[in-house]
Amino acid sequence: MSGTEPRRYLIATAISHYPNAPAELEWDRPGLVEARRAIVELFTQELGYTHVSDLGLNPTKHQLTRELREFCRSPERRADDVVAVYIAGHGEVLDNDDYVLLTADTEPDDLYDALLPSTLARKILAGTKVRRLLLMLDTCFSGQGGNELLSAMARLKNDWREDETGLAVITSAQPRELAQTGAFPELLTEAVTSFATAGYTPPLLALDAVVNATRTNPKRPDFQHIGLEIIGLTGQIPPFLPNSKHSNQLSHTDLALQQAAEWDEQDKRRDVEFRTRLLRRAMGHSDPSRVGWWFSGRHQALHDIAAWLADPAAEARPALVVTGAPGSGKTAVLGLVAAVSDPEYRRTVPLASIGVRAGHLPRPKSIGTTVYAQSLTDQQIVRAVAAALRLPQVEAVADLLNHLSARPVPDRPHVVLVDGLDEAATPTTLCSQVLRPLMELAAPHLRLLLGTRPHLFAALGLHPDDHIDLDSPRYADPEAVLVYTVRNLLDAHRDSPYVDCPHDIRLAVAHAVAAAAGNCFLVARITAGTLAATPGLPDPCDPGWRRALPSAAADAMHRDLHQRFGDDAGRILALLRPLAYAEGQGLPWEDIWAPLASELADRPYTNDDLHQLRRDAGAYVVEAVEDGRSVYRLYHESMAEYLRQGQDGGRAQRAFTDVLRRTAPYHLDGGRDWSRAHPYVRRHLSAHAAAAGLLDALVTEPDYLVHADCDSLVARLPEVQSDTARLHASVYRTSIDIHRRLDPDGRRQVLATSAARYNEPALLNAFNSRALPGAWKAVAASGALLADNVRNVLTGHSKTVNAVACTELDGRPVAVTGSRDKTVRVWDLTTGRPVGEPMTGHTGHVRT
Incomplete structure (x- = not known):
């Protein structure tokens, strides 16, 4: 654990024996001793906690509260300490609906003297420095105790700073449910270590993702549902559960990252983009367990990029574009350039083994910022550039240029690498209204190194000399495709028959595959991978075999899946297909991916199928991160295009909309609790709903408007059709400039005020009905409304x-x-x- 990590402590106890209770009451739970041991092992071995063992087993009420109090009041406690408390035992709900926890000295005929949750909360929090508390109750009816704990905690934290607050309660059962002995530790352990909860990338686990994984686990007793409540840390991943799978050891490149100074959030995001997209493509494979580099060739392209970066007449050539057909290795080239431009990453790139001469590469620090544009809006790109230049947060290119013009002219311009322009949210406006003005007006402060497909050249206003076409005779590299093919034949599968076969056969097969692939590294990769996974060797002189080799990515993917999996290829395709329609950085696993695959294929799929997919066809999938959580996308956009072929796009988007809506939990009154919806749902549901023609139903839910991502939703509001939806859209847009900057509670108040201005009492009441206790509520409001119901x-x-x-x-x-x-x-x-x-x-x- 690094020095910047908080200290984490676990206090775990179990009341397994009740000396005062007669045998016929059956209070004793010997199995809780093992349950406590399982929790201690999980938190100490997987999550990095220190076990505070003073409390032990079977405490009395006094012993339990005293030990907790002494630990929490210790002068050694710090406000950034993380404290986890696990209590297993017997719980009861009394006639007055109070929940009580039975300790070893509880008298069966006087349960009103048992331990109240409010007492437990007070002993831990009142007058102590504990600000980060995870309290786990593993008892029958513990959901009732959790509700009372949250109420007590909310009162105790009134005088805390908002950024200090981080209180969570996990209960093993709902208020009226029994809890099976040992079920909670088993379900929690599997959830914490499951890929359905998180992959390798996020450093922390989202508590709701963990709890959702316990609920979908087939081992969960039907009568038992684990619960979760959180106070504070709005919009953040709480620090309670480190991701034990998180590793910066995906390659040696990430060792440098651990030694870097703390970066701001934009810097962190760009580094994740770099490692999961450009760097992984530059290395030439998508398997996160591999550390080797498979990059080869492209010497002329690398030389010319390095020459452009070193050009003393920088203002004369403010931009350079790298382009090529899908699969030509554009992102791999840019990824290598970005890696060697970073002084720390550069030391980890094995230049000699990949055959790249240092003279063909840019100097260290040649590139200042790297951004992958997939699904990003124009404003997000502008914000990323502004953050990289350490400018005030802006969203307009004009403001960015104004800030730059006020700065002294630098010794050399800051180079921004932006790849994936054709995959941005709005590629044409990004090129014409963001990047082109920067190219024309930001010199000598800024230069752009861009990666895109050729159809965006007109929007960029490029001169013919300002691009490198990897498919042109000058830059195409057939020898590199051949070397890459050989590497895949040897290493793409652990049991590849090409490891021990005669050299002349291996080389002949590689020549045939590379010739069919042409300039497309992606086709060569997929085809060679198929052959490496096939036990027998083909006859490379067979004309029929050579004619059957694919020359397009879609054909290569089709052949790979059907040749390797036969009748089971349909299952692989069905499981991959949801990724082809994912928005943002990718699709979450959790309780979203498998249900979507089931809905699209009209047959059931489970997390077990996704685990099998990961083993069988994991090379097609790449893990990324969004909102602090693991998400998954296809290795290359060409794969998404193949999976969408012949599909009803409208039906797919309707399936996404229905499934994502169903994942949002309910309030007690039956309404959707959008505050607890998955971040992917809040950010991207509007995009899927608009594409499905179902946006009206969403916009007419007032609470959805409160919690939806503003920038994603507002761009789609003009598409609503019904009178009610148009009214709600107008209310939403009336004060968009104000509420887009607020948290959900503040946004609710502004929206209620806008509803009052529209004299819409039903909508006003809907917004006010879920306001926080004690928060002000709009009653009436005045003010002119613009004719088109917009105020910006x-x-x-x-x-x-x-x-x-x-x-x-x-x-x-x-x-x-x-x-x-x-x-x-x-x-x-x-x-x-x-x-x-x-x-x-x-x-x-x-x-x-």
Whole structure:
């Protein structure tokens, strides 16, 4: 554990014997001794906790509260300590609905003297430094005790700073449920170590993901449901459960990362993108357990990129684009360039073994920032660049340029590498309205190294000399494809028949595969992997065999799956298909991936099937991270295109919408509890619903509006159709400039105020009904509403605005404004964001 990690302590006890209880009551639970031992092993061996063993087994009420109190009040406690308390035993709900915990000295005829949850909470928290507490109750009816604990904890934390608060209660059963002895430790252990909860990437486990995994475990008794409640740490992954699978040892490159200084959140995200996308592609394989590099060739392309980076006339060539057909190795080339540009990563790249000469590579620190654009919005790209340049947080290119112009001219420009432009949320506007203005106006502060497919060249306004086409005669590298093919024949499968076969046969097979693949490394990889997994050797001189070799990624994937898995290929395809429709960085496993595969295929699939997929076809899937949780995507976009072929896209999006909605838990009144929905649901459900034509039903749920990701939802609100949905959309957009910056509780109050301004009492009551106790509630509100029901603050002009006109641009409503600052600006009225750059050159004030 590194020095920046908090100290973690476990106090675990079990009351397995009740001396005062007659045998006929059957209070004794000998199996709880083993349950406690299992929890101690889980927390100390898997999660890095120190076991505080003073309490032991079978404490009395006084012993339990005294030991907890003494530990928590110790001068050695720090506010950043993480304390986990596990208590197993017997719980009862009294006639007055109070829950009590029975300790070793409890008298059966006086249960009203047993331990109350509020007493337990007070002993741990009142007047102590404990601010990070995970309390686990493993008793019958423990959900009732959990509710009372949360109520007591909420009162005790009133004077704490919000960033200090982190209290969680996990209960082994619901308020009226029995708890099977030993079930909770077993279910918790399997959930904590399951890939359905998290893969290798997230350093922490989300508590709700862990609890969801216990509920879907087939070993769970039908009558028992584990519960969870959390106070504080809104929007964060609580620090209670470190991910035991998390490893920066995916390759030697990550050893340097552990020694780096603390980075801000944007830096961390970019590093994750680099390691899971560009670096993994540069290494040439997707298996996270491998540490070797399979990159080969591309000497001319690497040389020319290095020359551009070192060009003293940087302003004359502010951008360079690397392009090529799908599978041509564009991301691999850029990944290698990014790796060797980083001084720490550079030392881990085996240049000699991959045959790349140092003279063909850029110097250290040549590239300052790396971004992978898949699913990112224009504003997210701008924010990423601003963060990398240590500029104030901005979302408009004009503001970014203004900040840059105020800076002294640097000795050399900051180079930003942006790959995957064609996979961005809005590729055309990203190129024309973000990257092109930066290319034209940000010199000498900024240069761009870009990766995209060729169809975006026009939007970038590129000169023919400003790109490297990996498929052109100058840069195509057939020898590199051949070397890569040989490496896959040898190493893609542990039992490859090509390891011990005659060299001439291996080389002949590799030549045939590489010739069919042409310039496509992806086709060579898949085809060679298929052959490596096939026990027999083909006859490379057989014309029929050579003609059957695939030349396109879709054909290679089809052949691989059907040749290796035969009749079982349909199962593999069905399990992979949800990833082809995933938004953002990828699809969560948890309780989402398997249900989606089941819905799309109209047959049941479970987590066991996903584990089998991981063993059989894991090379097709890459783990990434979003919102601190593991998500999974296909290794290459070409694979997604293949999996979408012949599918009803509308039906797929309807399936996504239905399944994602069902994952949101319920309130007691039967309404959806969107506050506890998976982050993927809150961020991306609107995209799936809009594509499915089901957005109206979502927008008419007031609580969904409170918790949905603002930037994702607002861009799709113009698509709603029904009168009610349009009304709700108007209420939402009326104050979007305010509530998009707020947490859900603040957003609820602003939305309620907007509903009051619209004189919509039913909607007002819906927002107010779930307000926090003690929070102010809107009753009535006044204020003019704009004709199109939108109020955005359009910030950018430095002086008085003299003229405003509204029109449409590319089918979207826009406003055009003129100002005394001698500029004209265009604004997207749907999002409130600037469109393009300010129009300058006026010699006086711009008026109507």
